[in-house]
Amino acid sequence: MQCINKLKMIVFNLWSALQWYLRPFIKWFLRKTTQLCELQRICYGDKAGSERTRNVEKSLMLSRTRDVREIVSHLDNLVSERRFSPPIFREILDPSIAIILRIKKINPKLHPSFVGSFRRCLEQIWCYRSLLERVEELRRTQFDSNNDEHEEKLLLLWSLLVPDVELEARVTKQWQHIGFQGDDPKTDFRGMGLLGLENLIFFATEYPQVSSHVLSHSLHPKYGYTFAVVGINITSMAYYLLKDGSAKTYMFNAKQYLPNISLFHRFYCYLFYEFDKMWIESKPQNIMEFSVIYKKFENAVRTELADPASVFRINVEVDNI
Template sequence: MVFFNLWSVLQWYLRPFIKWFLRKTTRLCELQRICYGDKPGAERSRNVEKSLMLSRTRDVKQVVSYLDNTVLERSFVPRNFPEILNPSVAIILRAKKINPKLHELFIVSFRRCLAQIWSYRLLLEEVEEMRKTHYDSSLPEHEEKLLKLWSLLVPNEDLESRVTKQWQYIGFQGDDPKTDFRGMGLLGLENLLFFASEYPQASSHVLSHSHHPKYGYTYAVVGINLTSMAYYLLKDGSAKTYMFNARQYLPNMNLFHKFYCYLFYEFDKMWIESKPENMMEFSIIFKKFENAIRNELADPASVFRINIEVDTI
C-alpha cells in the first residue's frame, strides 16, 4: 500500500515531463493520442475523462467546471449541445494548440467523449434524485405506477384491494409494497416497471422462475436488491463500461433501466443454474453475481445486452 502511494505521488510529479516528452516525439497532445489511439467507447471516453481531470491547464479546468455546472443546472441535454459543447471544444483546441482544419476527426471523437462523460454525470444526478424520492401512497402518480406493475405482471387477475396478500405473488414481503421501497425509493419501482413494460416476455419468464417449487425467490425484493447493485455500479463508475459502449445512445435514464434489466435477467439465470437449497444462499449467490459483473465491467471492451431470444420464450 505504501509502495502504491509512493508510485502515485511519483506519477503525479512525472506526468508533466512525460506528457511534454510524448508531445515532442509524437507532435500530438495527450487528448489527441487518446482519441486517435484508443478504441471508441469506454476505453477512449474513460481515458479522455482521466486526462481532463488531471489537467493543470487553467483553460481546461475552466471547461471542466463549466460542464459540471451545466449538469447541476440540468441543462446538459442534447438540444443544448451546440451551445455547450462547441465553445468548450474550441477552448480546448486553443489551449492545446490543435489546428481544427488538420484534426477534424479528433474534434468529432473528442466531442463525442465529452457528450458521454457529462451525460453520465447528469444521469448520476437524476438517479440519485429518484432514489431519494420516497414512495408516497398519497400521491396518485405513485399509486398508478404500482398498480400498473401488478397489471403488467399479473394481467389475468385483479387485486382484491390496495393492501392485500396478493402482492406477495410478485415477490413483495408483506401486504403493502410501499414498505419494500424504503431503501431505493421510487427508483426501485421505476426499474421493476421498466422491466415489465419494455421486456414483457423476459420479465414474465423471470417471474415464473421466482415461483419455482424448489428454487423460487421473492421477485420484487430481489429486483429492488438489483436496483441497489445497479445504483452503486453507476455511482462508483463501474457502469461506465456499459454506458459508454452503448454506441447508439448517450447515458440516460432509459439506458440505466436497460442496464438494470440486463442484471435482473442474468441474475435469474445464475440463481437457477446455482440450484440453491433455499433463500439462505441468496447473499452468497448475489455476491458471486456482483463480482462476476464487476469483472466484466473491468474489461473496457465488454458489451452487455439482453439476449433477443428471451422475447420468444
C-alpha cells in the same frame, strides 16, 4: 496479512505520487516526439467507447491547465443546474471545444476527426454525470401512498406482471405473488425509493416476455425467490455500480445511446435477467443462499465491467425447470 496490505497501500501511494510529479514531463516528451497532445493521442489511438472516453475524462480531470479546469467546472455546473441536455449540446460544447483546440494548438482543418471524437467523449462524460443526478433524485424520492402518481405506478406494475388477475384491494396478500414481502409493497421501496419501482416497471414494459420468464422462475416451488424484493436488490447493485463509475463500461460502449435514465433501466434489466440465470443454475437449497449468490454475481459483473471492451446484451434463453 495486515502488514502486507499496509505495504501494498504504501507502494500504491508512492507510485501515485510519482506518477503525479512525472506526468508533466511524460506528456511533454510524448508531445515533442509524436507532435500530438495527450487528448489527440487518446482520440486517435484508443478504441471508441469506454476505453477512449474514460481516458479522455482522466486526462481532463488530471489537467493542471487553468482553462481546462474551468471547462470541467463549467460543465459540472451545467449538470448540477440540469442544463446539460442533448437539444443544446452544440451550444454548450462548441465553446469548450474551441478553447481546447486553442490551448492545445490543434488545427481543426488538419484534425477534423479529432473534433468529432472529442465531442462524443464530452457528451458521454457529462451525460453520465447528469444521469447520476437523475438516478440519485429517484432514489431519494420515497414511495408515498398519498401520492396518486406513485399509486398509479404501483398498480401499473401489477397489471403488467399479472394482467389476467385483478387486485382484490390496495393492501392485500396478492402482492406476495410478485415478490413483495407483505401486504403493502410501499415498505419494500424504502432503500431505493422510487428508483426501485421505476426499474421494475421498465423491465415489465420494455421486456414483457423476459420479465414474465423471470417471474415464472421466482415462483418455482423449489428454486423460487421474492421477485420484487430481489429486483429492488438489483436496483441497489445497479445504483452503486453507476455511482462508483464501474457502469461507465456499459454506458460508454452503448453506441446507439448516450447515458440517460432509459439506458440505466436497460442496464438494470440486463442485471436482473443475468442474476436470475445464475440463481437457477446454482440450484440453491433455499432463499438463505441469496447473499452468497448475490455477491458471487456482483463480483462476476464487476470483473466483466473491468474490461473496457465488454458489451452487455440480453440474450433470452427460454428454459423449462
